[in-house]
Amino acid sequence: HVQLVESGGGSVQVGGSLRLSCAGYTSRTNVVAWFRQAPGKEREGVAAIFFTTGGHTYYANSVKGRFTISQDDAKNTVYLQMNTLIPEDTGMYSCAAERNPQLPRGTWFLEGTYKFWGQGTQVTVS
Secondary structure: OOOOEEEOOEEEOOOOOEEEEEEOOOOOOOEEEEEEEOOOOOOEEEEEEEOOOOOEEEEOOOOOOOEEEEEEOOOOEEEEEEOOOOHHHOEEEEEEEEOOOOOOHHHOOOHHHOOEEOOOEEEEEO
């Protein structure tokens, strides 16, 4: 069983930075992703990192060049470094994990891909 715990959210001014943490993945985890949900909008995939492919990463177009996802195996933690934040980045950020080693990488942004989810951490940019 995988229990994910997010931290690092908060309120920040436009142009600022935050680093989110997602702790709790295991040695059997294949992929960890970050999703976000803004008020009144559907949850969307933000970034993902695949462990079995040497840390291959994927990003939503809206965050490319501003966000970076990374892993620290010593701490079983995935980070999401968010720079140059804009109001459209506001939302509840949740991390998700999946073990399936055969998971097609093209499905990284789909909610149904992931079995394990954290509770989320709020990010507000104003």
